[in-house]
Amino acid sequence: MSNHYLGDLLERVRKPARYLGKEVNAVFKNPGQVKVHLALAFPDLYEVGMSHLGLKILYALANRLPDVYAERVFAPGADMEEILRGENLPLFSLESNTALQNFDLVGFSLQYELSYTAVLNMLDLGGIPLYSSERKEADPFILGGGPTALNPEPLAPFFDFFVLGDGEEVLPEILREYASWKDKGRGKREDFLEIIARIPGIYVPGFYEPVYSQGNFSNMRPLKENVPLCIEKRTVVDLENAFYPESFVVPYMEVVHDRATLELFRGCSRGCRFCQAGFTYRPVRERSLNKLKELAGAIIDNTGYEELSLSSLSSSDYSQIEKLIDELQDQFQQQDVSLSLPSLRADVFALKLADKVQRNRTGGVTFAPEAGSQRLRNVINKQVTEDEILEAAAQAVKAGRSHIKLYFMIGLPTETEEDLREIAGLARKISGLRRTVKSKRRPFKVIISASTFVPKPHTPFQWEPQLDLKLIKERQELLRQSLRGVKGVDFTWHEAGMSFLEAVFARGDRRLAPVLERAFRMGSRLDAWSDSFDFSLWEEAFKKEGIEPEYYAYFHPETSAPLPWDHISTGVSKHFLISEYKKALEEKNTGDCRKNGCAGCGLENCPIQVGEAGCTTIS
Amino acid sequence: MYHYLLTFSKRGDLRFISHLDLLRTFVRSARRAGIPIACSKGYNPQPKFVFAAPLAVGIEGENEYLDLYLKEPWETDKISESLNMQLPAGLKVHKIRQVDLNRPPLSATVGAALYKVLFSPVSPDLEQALHDIISADTVLLERKGKKDKKTLNIRPFIYLLSMKKLEGEKGVLFMLLATGNKGGTRPQEIMSLLPLGDSGGRTKIKIFRKDLFVMYNNRFKTPEGLSPSEYLE
Incomplete structure (x- = not known):
């Protein structure tokens, strides 16, 4: 597409900066002079995709290779899509405005289930056949990676292969294999897939066929000899020396996380039983203090960002977090850089850190107790007590913070109405702090935010059904009612229908693929955005394909039953997940293995203890 | 500082x-x-x-x-x-x-902006329409706010409209329009009042802001001392 044409397109859309590219630190190469042309596709709008760290790491990593040009492609907004379809124009990349179909490889970032129809839309707009089996020699290879690739089965027919686990080492391996396959004059698509199926962490779904028995998944049958029966996710063991960008593309438009990101460590050892990231990003791997300071300095110099986020799954658990904050603040004194900490635990230490990083301590503070009662927090292994939460809240009030936001989940395993009333009880106690604690400034708000529990694969709750949709709505209402009359409390909740769909596709199998295609054809797009989410459309799509979504959302198998993702291993043993599941039902905690010793999760390459990895069920 | x-x-x-x-x-x-x-x-x-x-x-x-x-x-x-x-x-x-x-920063004193609008094709009714605007006492325009619509007279914000036909169906229109904290109008608003194109096709428009002007001794000058006429080709 010529620049003149792009200009004409951009004249006609509401937020042209989404498609403009040409940002500071964007990479420009001549696509004709590289061997491998890779599209890094994010199935959501620019402002969401450009907030995602993984995409930035892979973009910088791939573009360091002289033979490779990696470009970005995001899902178009409705207005851009209308023009593209109306004028029969292909979806194009940001850097060289190349049509998606002209790339060698198109890699999708799979972050959430509700982005699946956006993936199909991007393929379709990009002029690429939706199904892997329909692609011809000239079509690109479609790959996917990210959290939901750990159960990619609902997407299996649309993808040529999936990349499981950390991408830093495996992506260059794929690109190298592609370059040498191209050097040898290419061949059949299948030949390339056979080559890369040998790379650890690569799953080629077309080489396997699911077998069902009496309506349930039974086993995964390999269709070729020599393909692995168990595909293990990749883990970058030495994160310290793994690639991390020293420069990020600086967007023109305001994106969701408009700041520089410093990844302190990967993994989390807390073991909250609902948390997929907590089980699938193991083990914990920290970057050293010096490395982080060095990276931080370079990133700020190269981007000019005014804020640096100290990112991880649980940043207050970084072993030298206080020292790191102090030293970064010294380092950045001249440059006016503020630090931020995402995802804080609900305790006094976390609040202390929040106070440390925020020059302005009158803003809000957010904690995630997840469950209202101690009993239920034991079930999910969220090890924070009510006293700790109240103490942290009291300090926040004292400091004059404007609001305290608390995240909870509705529908956790074993939840009763009593557990929900305890959420209201906790809100009441925090609200009551306005009488007992002397606040520096003003009245504060308590914001109770309730999402819905979604059972995720590779967690101890993978065998649990989601709470019935009707009951979710009833419990949202119950919670709303019980919070009524509590002074200064706001209640926000998550659309239950979205969580239901998330549950269906999170634990789905390949039989769901036609539903995705149907929903896409019927107009489902960016479903993660509540204003474009249409549940009735999905109901219709399931009906037309003759599939009951309830089967998947409320699936409640024995722990011995085969699961559609059993051929994929995150390194955590199924025995450990079963034992955690049992302990959950017994309301027993499992300690943080970095503090209390190995919990026996079975991980290899673990600094704490080496165990037995692999898949437990496959025939 | x-x-x-x-x-x-x-x-x-x-x-x-x-x-x-x-x-x-x-x-x-x-x-x-x-x-x-x-x-x-x-x-x-x-x-x-x-x-x-x-x-x-x-x-x-x-x-x-x-x-x-x-x-x-x-x-x-x-x-x-x-x-x-x-x-x-x-x-x-x-x-x-x-x-x-x-x-004070220029934002406090700026009073006018000169725009150059390139467009094609040129409607045969355009010259008359421009003439009508210039000779009118009031030019009403509906502005959509977030909640409501209001109609206002933008004639006082129009200081100059000058059109020239160029080769090949193209036209160039210079507009000197009020801008700044005393109110103003934008070139797209003026364009919305004009007959564009001839057969219902899309008119291609490209707009440039040539410069900004401050009132000195009852005359508009750029911060560098240029007057609007020096930009008119």
Whole structure:
């Protein structure tokens, strides 16, 4: 597409900066002079995709290779899509405005289930056949990676292969294999897939066929000899020396996380039983203090960002977090850089850190107790007590913070109405702090935010059904009612229908693929955005394909039953997940293995203890 | 604190970034350049970057102005050179001079903007329509707010409309329009009042803002002392 044409397109859309590219630190190469042309596709709008760290790491990593040009492609907004379809124009990349179909490889970032129809839309707009089996020699290879690739089965027919686990080492391996396959004059698509199926962490779904028995998944049958029966996710063991960008593309438009990101460590050892990231990003791997300071300095110099986020799954658990904050603040004194900490635990230490990083301590503070009662927090292994939460809240009030936001989940395993009333009880106690604690400034708000529990694969709750949709709505209402009359409390909740769909596709199998295609054809797009989410459309799509979504959302198998993702291993043993599941039902905690010793999760390459990895069920 | 007035241009594809995007881009470029930016006081200190007049998305600006405040004095050449090293292609600082700290930023005094609009095709009714606007006492326009619509008379905001036909169905229209804190109108609003095209096809329009003007002794002059007529081709 010529620049003149792009200009004409951009004249006609509401937020042209989404498609403009040409940002500071964007990479420009001549696509004709590289061997491998890779599209890094994010199935959501620019402002969401450009907030995602993984995409930035892979973009910088791939573009360091002289033979490779990696470009970005995001899902178009409705207005851009209308023009593209109306004028029969292909979806194009940001850097060289190349049509998606002209790339060698198109890699999708799979972050959430509700982005699946956006993936199909991007393929379709990009002029690429939706199904892997329909692609011809000239079509690109479609790959996917990210959290939901750990159960990619609902997407299996649309993808040529999936990349499981950390991408830093495996992506260059794929690109190298592609370059040498191209050097040898290419061949059949299948030949390339056979080559890369040998790379650890690569799953080629077309080489396997699911077998069902009496309506349930039974086993995964390999269709070729020599393909692995168990595909293990990749883990970058030495994160310290793994690639991390020293420069990020600086967007023109305001994106969701408009700041520089410093990844302190990967993994989390807390073991909250609902948390997929907590089980699938193991083990914990920290970057050293010096490395982080060095990276931080370079990133700020190269981007000019005014804020640096100290990112991880649980940043207050970084072993030298206080020292790191102090030293970064010294380092950045001249440059006016503020630090931020995402995802804080609900305790006094976390609040202390929040106070440390925020020059302005009158803003809000957010904690995630997840469950209202101690009993239920034991079930999910969220090890924070009510006293700790109240103490942290009291300090926040004292400091004059404007609001305290608390995240909870509705529908956790074993939840009763009593557990929900305890959420209201906790809100009441925090609200009551306005009488007992002397606040520096003003009245504060308590914001109770309730999402819905979604059972995720590779967690101890993978065998649990989601709470019935009707009951979710009833419990949202119950919670709303019980919070009524509590002074200064706001209640926000998550659309239950979205969580239901998330549950269906999170634990789905390949039989769901036609539903995705149907929903896409019927107009489902960016479903993660509540204003474009249409549940009735999905109901219709399931009906037309003759599939009951309830089967998947409320699936409640024995722990011995085969699961559609059993051929994929995150390194955590199924025995450990079963034992955690049992302990959950017994309301027993499992300690943080970095503090209390190995919990026996079975991980290899673990600094704490080496165990037995692999898949437990496959025939 | 030290006060500078910068003249810059916003060209090509960068016309697609919004006013806030432009502010972010300038601030981050200055930060990368290590320029000692002064910040406002208060709970939430903000860099003291004051643009003379927001430029709507899609319009190229040839002479745009920024009042910049620094904590330390820097040589003007050093500021413009180091900024130009960091600004993305499409943004460029052309001139810079130090001005009195007490002088209000240009945004407080700017009164008019001169736009050049290239378009094709030229409707045969266009000249008459322009003439009608110029000779009218009132020109009513409906503006949509977030909630309501209101009708206002934009005639007092129109200082000059001048059209020339060019080769091959093209036309060029110069507009001197009021802008700034006493109210104004935008070139797209004027275009919406005019007959465009001839057969229902899309009219191609490209808009440039040539310069901004301040009233000195009852005459509009650019901060560099040029009058609007010097831009009319």
